[in-house]
Amino acid sequence: MADKYTKKSEVPVAEPSADAWKSVMVEKEHQPAKQKSMVTYTQLENQKASQEAQKSACDDRIAELDAEMAKVKAAVEA
Numbered sequence: 001m002a003d004k005y006t007k008k009s010e011v012p013v014a015e016p017s018a019d020a021w022k023s024v025m026v027e028k029e030h031q032p033a034k035q036k037s038m039v040t041y042t043q044l045e046n047q048k049a050s051q052e053a054q055k056s057a058c059d060d061r062i063a064e065l066d067a068e069m070a071k072v073k074a075a076v077e078a
Contacts, residue, residue: 002031003028003029003030003031004028004029004031005026005027005028005029006026006027006029007024007025007026007027008024008025008026008027008038009024009025010024021041022040022041022042022045023040023041023042024040024041025038025039025040026038026039026040026041
C-alpha cells in the first residue's frame with residue numbers, strides 16, 4: 001500500500017499569498033508499518049534545496065580531485 005497524505009490544517013490567515021498553500025501541514029502515513037509524521041511542502045522544498053547544495057559541493061570536490069589526479073599522473077609520468 002502506498003503512503004497516505006492527509007491535510008491537517010488550513011492555509012494560515014497571516015499568509016494570503018499565492019504560495020500560502022505550501023505551508024499547510026500534512027500528515028504522512030508511511031508504509032509498510034503505520035508511522036506518521038508531520039510535513040509541509042516548504043519543508044520538503046528546503047530539504048531538496050539542501051540536497052542540491054550538497055550535491056553541488058560534491059560535484060565541485062570531484063572536479064578538484066580530478067584536477068589533482070591529473071597533476072599527480074603527470075608528475076608520475078614525467
